[in-house]
Every structure is written in C-alpha cells, then in structure tokens.
Amino acid sequence: MTLDAVLARIDADLPAATERLFDLLRIPSISTDPAYKAECDRAADWLVADLASFGIAAEKRPTPGHPMVVGHVDGDGPHVLFYGHYDVQPVDPLNLWDRDPFDPELQDGPRGKVIRARGASDDKGQLMTFVEAARAIAAETGRMPCRITFFFEGEEESGSPSLVPFLEQNARELSADIALICDTGLFDSRTPGIVTMLRGLVGEEVTITGASKDLHSGMYGGPAMNPIRVLTRILGGLHDDEGRVTVPGFYDGVPEIDPEIAAQWRGLGFDHEAFLGEVGLRDPAGETGRSALEQIWSRPTGEINGISGGYAGDGFKTVLPSRASAKVSFRLVGQQDPHAIRDSFRDWVRAQVPADCKVDFRAHGASRASVMQTDHPAFEQARKALTAEWPGEAALIGSGGSIPVAGHFKSILGMDSMLIGFGRDDDQIHSPNEKYDLDSFHRGIRSWARILHAIA
C-alpha cells in the first residue's frame, strides 16, 4: 500500500465524500422514536449499499430493535473490527435549530467549513471517516492492509438494547484482534487522542410517595409529610463537604491513578479555566484536591440529572404533593461494581425514608468502567500515525463519558478497543445545530488510512 497515493486520493475525493455523507445525513434515523423506525432501516440499507459499492460484502442483520450492519473484507495484516453507529438523537427543541436538521449544509465556521446537520458529528460523520478511508484504499490498492469487519449499530442513542444479545449470538464472527471505535473527540482542536479509560454508568430513578393525593399546604402543612422535603433531604446528603459521594461502599474498587499516566495527563496542559470558562463556570466542583481533568477522567461522581415534584408552572400553588422523584446517575471508574452500587444506593435511600412515605426505584442502565490494555502494539502504532497527521502529538487520554460498547467488546468478545475520534468540544452533539468540522472529516479519513497502514 502506498500511503501517499491513498492520502492524495482522499484529498481529491473530499467533495464526493462529503456528498456521500450528506446522503446519509438526510435520513432521519432517530432510534429512540418509534415513528422513525423505517428511517433507521433505510440508513442501514444505505450503508450496506455503500460498502458494496467498493467491494465490501455487507448485510443488514435484524434484531428485535433496529438492524445491525455487518460487513467483512479480507486483508493481509491483523483482524480489526470497526464500530460506529448510524442512529441519531432526537432533534427537539426544533425551534432552536437554524435550519432543517436533516438538510445538511456546508457552512462557514470560526475555524473553517463545518458540516451542519443532526448526526454530522455523532456519529454518521465519524463513522464515514473510516468508510471513506477504506474506500480510498480499495480504489488505490485493490486490497485492504488488514482484515476488516465493519460493524454498525442503530440503537446507540436509545440504550443499545439489542447489542449484548447480538454480540453473544455472533461472538465468533465479530471477534477480532482489536476494535476501532470512532465515537469520541479530539483532546483539543490540534491534538488527537486515543481514549484508554472510559467511565461506567449507573442510572437510577427514585420516587418518594407520601399522601395518597396532592394536599393543600394550608390544611395539611405540618402534620402531613412532604415527599419533596424527604427527597431533598436525602439527595442533599449525596455528597459530603469534600464533594465525595456518601453512599456506603461507593469508593470500593476506585484505584488511585497510575503515577505514569498522571504525569502524562499533566503534560497535556489541560486548561481547566478555559474548559469551565466556556460554560460560565470557574471552580472545579468535584472532590477537593483533584484537578478538573482527574475529576472527569479518573474519579467517580454522582449527579442528579433531573428532579420534579409539586407545582413547577408559572405563579404559585400551595400544593403539598403526593410524590416527588429524581433521576440520579453515577459515573464509575476502575473496578467499581455498578450492581453493588445500585444496591447500596437503594439501601442508603430506604434507610432515610420516613415511615409515612414509600420509595420506588427504577433502574436505567448499568455499565462498568473500561480501562484498555495499552500494551497491544496497535496503540503505539496508532499514536504515531495520528501524530503524523495532526499538528499536536497524539496522547493516550481518558474520557468522562461512558461508551458501553467498549466494555461489551471486552467482556463478551475478549477484545480491547482503541477509541479514536475527531469530534470537537463545540460540536453540539445531542443539541440543536450539531456540526462536524470539515477538517475533522478530512483529517479523520486521512487518520484512519494512516492507522490501517501502520498496524498492517
């Protein structure tokens, strides 16, 4: 494989590659909304046809939810599996979009051209960086440098209900030497990163019920227990004065960060003032004595993601409500056990609920943290390949988010993942006016060509 020729072809083909991405972006494949089921199907068909157009045998595979797309192509080097997802987040509130979210457009941005559309960054644009790299290699050389399995999911934005059964049923077919996942971001606009640590996640919904109906706070205020009072009292104690989560056993399995990795992170020169300043904040609010980067990448947290109870409309209503509820999530690191933490959280809440109230819980997902074995040679090969493409030196980084598929690849298929992506902090994924820098798309395609060349 002549890398230079492939890169030149990628450069020349960029307008056509962008048009192909636009085709995919025009399909409103919102996985969480049943009204868009046929559109998810259409996106899967589009991908099958696109892979076939440059000689990859691919199929749409049914699941109880939206289909998977699986394609295989032989090659000389090791076997890699590439993962991306073709489904997108809902678009509401639609009125905050500057244009139709499914009518992509190339626009001028402060750093250059951007592709504006729902899914431009998360994850259709990222997914297509890899597909376009493979297309250019196929066109230029007629043969892949590695054996490649393409694996595209259509339920990532709706909790991936079919993923684990599908991996279990197709473990042999999908097991490779290493997985490549393109669903993360650059460390900063100039510096690419390979994510090697991902936090896990436990989601819980707590509902406290007091009286059998809403009461008038004049008539009952005092003698009748108020569930909002119970809920705020419990959740108000979720963190201690040092910002640590108070649920018993929460820190079991939380490792201190490896000094070598800590030193690497310090070397990244992360600007926490800029990071927080961009959203109007200043002081890292997590555990005292931990840097902002450490708080996001290597420390567990508890967050209240939503709370509701009583009257929240305009004006005032002196209601003493029958119930109040909250959505709480924990981000996990190291060996923290999501199920043990869920149990401990529930016990901790129950112990604080007064006799006159009852509490109900609802589970919303549980995944362990992922820590990759970075001694696989592909990590160093990819790091060098990325460094050759981007202005800054590529780094092994953490991520505060949770990408459960990496954990499932490890636990079900015994396969480590390299999470490499080209998103930027201002891509507004999950929000109105999502975009993907054309530079991310272009250099992303070139990056994958270099990486495949390097690990061949």
Next chain:
Amino acid sequence: MTLDAVLARIDADLPAATERLFDLLRIPSISTDPAYKAECDRAADWLVADLASFGIAAEKRPTPGHPMVVGHVDGDGPHVLFYGHYDVQPVDPLNLWDRDPFDPELQDGPRGKVIRARGASDDKGQLMTFVEAARAIAAETGRMPCRITFFFEGEEESGSPSLVPFLEQNARELSADIALICDTGLFDSRTPGIVTMLRGLVGEEVTITGASKDLHSGMYGGPAMNPIRVLTRILGGLHDDEGRVTVPGFYDGVPEIDPEIAAQWRGLGFDHEAFLGEVGLRDPAGETGRSALEQIWSRPTGEINGISGGYAGDGFKTVLPSRASAKVSFRLVGQQDPHAIRDSFRDWVRAQVPADCKVDFRAHGASRASVMQTDHPAFEQARKALTAEWPGEAALIGSGGSIPVAGHFKSILGMDSMLIGFGRDDDQIHSPNEKYDLDSFHRGIRSWARILHAIA
C-alpha cells in the same frame, strides 16, 4: 323578615340554585394562567348580571390584573361586607380528573350528592351560598335585613396582586362594620366553625443557575457544579431533626398558644388519626411534641411546594442542567413578620450558594397571621345561628390556611372578619376531582340566611 319563609324558599329553590352555580362553574376562570384572562373577565360579568337579576346594583371594576366585582344594597341593620373569590386553581394534572373539570355534574358520594367541578368548593360554591341566601331574602321580603356590600375578587389563587391597592383606593366604599368571608371549611362534617385564627403566608421561588447551558454529565460531571445538587443540599437543611424550620429568626414572634384556647381545642376531640388516615398517612410530620391540630392551627411551617430541574420525562438523559428551581412557602402565626422571614430566608440561601452558582428569588405574596377580636357581638350571633342549622354546636376554631384578605381588611379597612365556610376535608380543593357536598351548598345558603337574620 320571616326566617322560616326564607328557609322554605331556599329549600324549594335548591335545584335552580344548583343550576346557577353550574353556569358559573362552567367558566374556566383560572387566574394564574394568562391564557384564561378572558374567562376571568367572563366570570366577573356573570356575577354582575346575577346580582342585578335580583336587584343588586353591581359593577365590574378594572384592576391591573383581573377585575373585582362590587355591589351594594341597602338594608335595615348593620353594614356587612361579604367577600368571596370567583377565580380557581389550575387543573393539572388533567389526566387524574374523572371528567372535564369545567363540566360540573351532580354525583353520588358516600355522604350524599356532591357537585363535582373545579371551583365547586374553592370558592365558587361557597361564594354562591351567600348570593343565594341574599336572593331568597330579596324574593321573600323585598328588603335586606342588613346593608350589604358584595365584594368578589378574581386573583385569590394567584396571590391577589391587585387587592391591597384596590382596598386602599376604595377604602371608604368598602369599609363596613364587619366582613363575612366564605372561603373556609366546617370543623367536621357535622360541626360548623367560625375561624378566628389564620396562618399568614410567605411564598418564595428560588432559582439556582450554574453553567450557562445544559451540559453532558459524562463530559462535565465532577468539575461542573450541578444546580440540583446545590438546591437539594440547601432545601434538605430547611428542617432540623425535630421538624423545626432552620432559617434564623424564623420563630421570632411565635406565641405559645393561650391555655384557654388550647383547652377549647382539646374539647373538639380532633381525630388526627382519621385526619391523616384519610390521605394515607399516620404520623404527624411537623414539630415533635406538638399535636396535629396544634401543628396546623398554631404552629408555623415551611413547605417546598414544587421543585424542578434537569430532565424529568420518560427514560433517562444524562444532562447536567444549567438551572434548578423550587417554590417554597412558609405558614406564619402570631406576630411573625413575613418580610423579615423572606429576607432571612434569602440570606440563609445565599450563604449556602457556592461561588460558581448564582441565585435568583421571586416573591409570591406575603401576609401576616390573623387573630380576630371575637368580642364583636356578631361572632356570638353567628355562632348561635350556625348551631341552629347544623347537627353539632358551632365552635370558634383556627385554620392552617392563609386568607390574607382578612388581614388586609383589618389593617387597611379596620374591619374584623368572620370566616365562615362549609367546605369538607375531602373536597380536594386545589386537586383533581374537586367537589362540594350538595349538603354544604344547601345548609350553607340556609346558614347565611340565619346569620343575616341574627345580626340584623
């Protein structure tokens, strides 16, 4: 005035009186929601026309908010002012109603017929008990036993913003010997009460703002301060372990109850187990060591009437919200100063808001507690008149609610109030499926006829 003839006419006219009330109940006069402004106006017009239909000269009087209705009629005895309100609470959650809240119906209840509709009890049904009594007297005798001023408000459920200026601007016209207010309940199903102690009320809305936009809890969870965490921590400390409000100075001006009144209240045989049991509760949740009746009638409280922040819909969203807010109210007794308490509450909150968050407050009404001078002869006359109508002997009682108008009548017009009403504990005012017993409506009308006759 021949009382017996008036009472007989009331009995005969009950079906027509019920139909008139239904007409008024069909008008969705929700004062707190600007979308219903025209409906509030329509309810005021309806009342003007209804008073005119039996010879009372009444007018709709504009205010910056919803109009007042004022009517006058001459009579032989002392001058009384009757107060009621024609606006109603919002109806949400609408799905918990068994029928359209504004399509009144006579239904069978466990104790007899009930009138089911929003406002049936609070306050349209109660307001109309007095109007119907006056109508029957007019029809039977052609002349009122007292000089009467009718005064109906349309903003009681939204904090009465226009009331004080209106009373001040029309003090001469509205000053009477005594006010009659029909917006309270029976002591129990058999026993009427004249409320002589009312709690005051301070309403506050607190909004905590953190980041300038909603964040992703994976990316920012830890370093970015979560306003729900701040809000729950503050409000979780609003009460101590004894159920006392922790805001500094809150108990300034709270008197111990007079031993004589305490003895009278014990004599009422209030059944707190039945009171709480009816709504699925058991343990008085207010200050330790105080009976449920004492907690409602003579002790101040703090309640959280509503809380919201982040994602509260179906499923889960790992959002770290930009803001969270709560509506908090305090019920006041004795000499507690609503303005001092508002200030102290705000200071207490501000002192707990971390540097990276800001807090905004919005005031929703402030009124002192009212304690009536019961030596005016009308109290004893009314007590006897009520005792003649109802199975149980009428009592002078307290009320946990706040009826600020009574305080304003005293401070602005120098006029004491007799608060007499016929609501029942299970009327579900401010809640879905509000109702008013037909017996309350019927005996209520008869009660006012007897009272007007007694104080003539």
